Amino acid sequence: MSALNLPTRFDYATIEQKWTKIWDDHAYFHPQVEPHKKPFSIAFPPPNVTGILHMGHAANISVQDALVRGKRMQGYNTLWTVGADHAGIGTQVMVERQLKSEGTSRQALGREKFLERTWQWKADYEARIHGQMKHLGASGDFRRARFTMDEGYSRAIRKVFVEWYNAGIIYRDNRLVNWDPASQTVLSDLEVESKEEDGHLWHIRYPLSEDPNTFITVATTRPETLVGDMAVAVHPEDERYQHLIGKTVDLPLTDRKIPIVGDAEVADPAFGSGAVKITPAHDFNDWECGQRNGLEILQVIDLNACMNVNAPVKYQGLKVNAARKAIVEDLEAGGFLVKVEDHVYLPGRSERTGAIVQPLPLVQWWVDMKRLAGPARDAVREGRIRYVPERFTDEGVEWLEKDIRDWCISRQLWWGHQIPVWYDASGEIAYVGVDDPDPEDAKNWTRDEDVLDTWFSSALWPFATLGWPDETAELKHFYPTSVLSTARDILKLWVARMNFSSHYFLNTVPFEQVLVHATILTHDGKRMSKSKGTGIDPLEMSQRYGVDACRFWLSEVSMSGQSARFSEEKLQNGQHFVTKIWNACRFMLMNLEDFDPQTPIDLDKATLVDQWILSRLHGLEKAVSQSLTDFSFPQAIKQLYTFIWNDFCDWYLEMAKPRLQGSDRAHVQAILFHCMDTMLRLMHPFMPFVSEELWSEGLQKIDPNLGTRFGAETPAQHLTVAAWPTVPAEFAHAEAEAQMESLMDIVRVLRNLRAEMGVPANKLAEEAFLRTDDTALRTLLADNSLVFEALAKIKTIHVASDIPTPEQAAHGVSQNVQITLPLAGLVDVEKERERLQREIVKLEKDIQGLQQRLGNPRFVERAPESVVKEAQEQLHELNFQKQTLEQRVEAL
């Protein structure tokens, strides 16, 4: 590419495709295990194959890819494992929905056909997901991509099951579970969401058996469960009811008598009537109350959320809602209904199907959490796993510390890992094993039909992806992984589970740091939701603004610790930034065609401006390098932006233009070359495509040995595998930065004078006077007169301690420099006077503030000397400025 015929815009669509392919062809992201190198590894949270990726994924990809690219450049043996999750219930629900739209169903197809169909679905979505990731520039190892139902992965699952079963950690038991009638499966507590909903509280009276004219009134939000009541509970110390404990009531609408029991846990005298109906088969509290009081369990609701044969005949077969209506009517007719109140309650709903979850007693498989939680909790509490931001630590570990409930892992689904348990003819467990039993033995056995909770397999992700249970070289080298980056909503569901699984089987943490990235919200601050159509497709956005623009924004906001509102303006800004970089580099390339890349930067020849930009570059490198360690992406990105756009383009390049025409050319070229190289390397983790294109196709044409710079171990052909830059400490120059700052301020005053006086910015002003008594400063100003000439567009700058003041002139002041811009014929005396007066008023306000502060004896006495001194100097300067302007007003 020749810089001269480069377009003024960055053709991102073509170039993104081009580099995706080249990187892939070189297998840059498929690392070999290199034991002598330090490892850096991340296991990408496997997206569910339920659909395509959304903005949240794009955010997570941006963050992880930035880290991985940075570390790769820094010479780490870097592995980013990618893959996909079978997402049991989620995928099954999606496929079933598809079948329904085709007029068929899972049941009609049968298990085998249904699974075939689901594998097809998986293949389709997995390909689309990987395609999206590559499109976004994810430098993941797709050659090592894993799927949670791969052969090897499945073996890992079975091994975990069998080991935990043998250790007694996995067991089978009949208990109350969360039943999702829509998907016909059990759910874990964590898959049930409860949100407040409007409902009612029905007050019902139960007549005492010994005296049907006396009643005890209970309140309930679920009157249909009345027919499953096994007791009424009251607080044992409740004086209203104490005497009734041990007696019975006639349960309305049935012919059963149920006891009144005393139970301090479940009955709160202050709530409602103080008496509670107890339905052990359909309520978690009541279940426990039943256990405490030796109550029988009577299940009256079946798997379809209908009343079953244990309910009075009249209600049998009715859906729960219909039964509720019928029962309430009958209660009212029988005189049992006291009143109905509006009431906000918390029904549990399946996070997948949205159906109201029915608590039911069922035999299921469980994991004994108390046996696993300890080491995982300790790892977090002892800081061996660090959460970033830190405040998420509690959210991640509290669940493991508190009264944790056992984890129900069996699911009545078809899509998933079938439980490796076989039963004999009598229903007893005959075999549990990693490998299928010998067909001869298994002749009369049947396999457990249930599959495992999808999170059971996700829990093994960081190590199963590396080949566990085999002792692979990858596992040895890359485990534990370095960082886990995730959304906050699965800290318990997933992150905590990886933690305890890893501790049990590998006796170590699964990752050293947990990065919790921001949630991307809609423009108006709502959660993005596919069903509401507020979800935003990252591909659409990247097609509109380019991947680099999107990633630049996402990397910034995703690590800000705050949730971020999506805004297209920000992406547009990102795109403009990319264009700016593109054009700045285009300009440099145009001016570097005759550059000898052997030319070193000669600090002896460096002017103030050179010293300044190199010092700024030094600061930039420090900030960006730092961000790869402490995840301070927002700061790094802001600095990249202001360095490139403001410092480098607006000031340095403008200054460079005239110098490139003179004897200084080679020296300036060396600095441009070095800055461009460093800038491109530093921005590559965040904007991989544009940086790669400019580096490989532009800069490398000028220096074929570019890839050996910065101590590269092996010469790099492309930026993606080039070395991370370091800016020498001797480039840091605080004094130059401060001095340049004062020059820039004078330039701003000059520009301001021109603008106020209506001198067009493109017209060269003849001359300007800078007057100051500070001799050192005078030298500085004189030495750098080019700065004013180039940036304030002044032909000649006069620096002196005393200069005659022209009649027609505009006046300004900066620090202790009096600035005069002669403008014969352009000055409206009245207007100039007003302008100066305005300036003076402003100064007076600041002066007053300073005087007040310095006038306070306690300030002078107690504040640090440097602060007091600074204030005094500032006051002095402001007074000088005020005086100067006042003199001008008088002169007018």
Place this chain on the structure above:
RNA sequence: GGGCGGUUAGCUCAGUUGGUAGAGCAACUCGUUUACACCGAGUAGGUCACAAGUUCGAGUCUUGUACCGCCCACCA
């Protein structure tokens, strides 16, 4: 009911150890200067939600209040 965030310019957000507030977008005024009009220069705009406290000094620390958001919790 407990816990955690947030409240800063019209909008979206920065603000590192307390030293007197910044960016992007939008607005307004100039400008077709050979890298870029997806540009350049300039202007305007904020009692940092409210109240009290600590301090010479608070956007920054403490306490309380209000509103918004999230997480947890078996109040029937």
